Amino acid sequence: QDLGVVAVGFSKGQPKAGVDAGPEALIDSGLLTQIREELGYKLHGDTKVQKYEELIATTDADHRGMKNPFTTSAVNRKISEEVYEHAKEGRLVLTLGGDHSVAIGTVTGSAKAIRERLNREIALIWVDAHADINTPEVSDSGNIHGMPVAFASGLAKDDKEEYFGWIKEDMLLNVKKLVYIGLRDVDKAEKQILRENGIKAFSMFDVDRYGIGRVVEMALAYIGADTPIHLSFDVDALDPMWAPSTGTPVRGGLTLREGDYICEAVHQTGSLVAIDLVEVNPSLAATEAGAQETVRAGCSLVRCALGETLL
Numbered sequence: 001q002d003l004g005v006v007a008v009g010f011s012k013g014q015p016k017a018g019v020d021a022g023p024e025a026l027i028d029s030g031l032l033t034q035i036r037e038e039l040g041y042k043l044h045g046d047t048k049v050q051k052y053e054e055l056i057a058t059t060d061a062d063h064r065g066m067k068n069p070f071t072t073s074a075v076n077r078k079i080s081e082e083v084y085e086h087a088k089e090g091r092l093v094l095t096l097g098g099d100h101s102v103a104i105g106t107v108t109g110s111a112k113a114i115r116e117r118l119n120r121e122i123a124l125i126w127v128d129a130h131a132d133i134n135t136p137e138v139s140d141s142g143n144i145h146g147m148p149v150a151f152a153s154g155l156a157k158d159d160k161e162e163y164f165g166w167i168k169e170d171m172l173l174n175v176k177k178l179v180y181i182g183l184r185d186v187d188k189a190e191k192q193i194l195r196e197n198g199i200k201a202f203s204m205f206d207v208d209r210y211g212i213g214r215v216v217e218m219a220l221a222y223i224g225a226d227t228p229i230h231l232s233f234d235v236d237a238l239d240p241m242w243a244p245s246t247g248t249p250v251r252g253g254l255t256l257r258e259g260d261y262i263c264e265a266v267h268q269t270g271s272l273v274a275i276d277l278v279e280v281n282p283s284l285a286a287t288e289a290g291a292q293e294t295v296r297a298g299c300s301l302v303r304c305a306l307g308e309t310l311l
């Protein structure tokens, strides 16, 4: 199968340095080679990480409380185009981040391509400790990595082209096709957004109550068979025991096996059109071993989503 690779070393969606080195760490540990040689995918796109240095503004004033809004918008516009180009060709698209703001680009790119190519709406499975659905007005932090779902679904919008105004109707995700797994740190205003929009969410409470097998079964049943699926996996969905090297770790998360299981089960549907793996920040772990563990976990999740562990 053909795989489009988008490797984005981007960190301006949040304040901590180092998450821009995530994709390189994943690639250096052999991820792309394994995907090509062991899993047999034909790779297209980035073999080297893109930093988009030319798009990073030297002054980038806050807009509606958003930090680095101009740069984050510009980089995501490029990501959206790239993901769109791959997906339009019928390639499965793998995006390695970078902070989770990059999903503004990935989700809008695949939503548009799948509408054009298959005349279908994508479903989005968002695996994360966080809901990342703040609108600029309700965000406490102003960090755009806490807002990608809002922008990708049109719950947040802006008239100005340079501040995400480039996101057009045909790029939007339908919030009825969104499912969360792994939530455990959701802001008060986000809870209200989830409630008001009737968004389907399986928190860690549900994982404990039903087990990961039934949670994934329910998530896939909600989406409906045969729906093209975009999987956006924030490595902080995993418990910090497995993935300590990330910007906003939250205890009480998924085990590595539970994360891998989600990816395997989604692969098994045969409906996967895009995968994001984000928020690996090799510089944040207390020990070098912690950084390595996080990179290994990220590689494992991606390989599972690409079918490695299924017999």
Ligand code: ARG
Pocket: 099, 100, 101, 130, 132, 134, 139, 140, 141, 142, 143, 145, 146, 147, 187, 234, 236, 247, 248, 279
């Ligand atoms: N809800 C918090 C915020 O909006 C944390 C978001 C964390 N997001 C992430 N992609 N790690 O700032």
Ligand code: MN
Pocket: 128, 129, 130, 234, 236, 237, 248
């Ligand atoms: Mn998160």
Ligand code: MN
Pocket: 100, 128, 130, 132, 145, 234
């Ligand atoms: Mn996230």
Ligand code: MN
Pocket: 306, 307
């Ligand atoms: Mn397969």
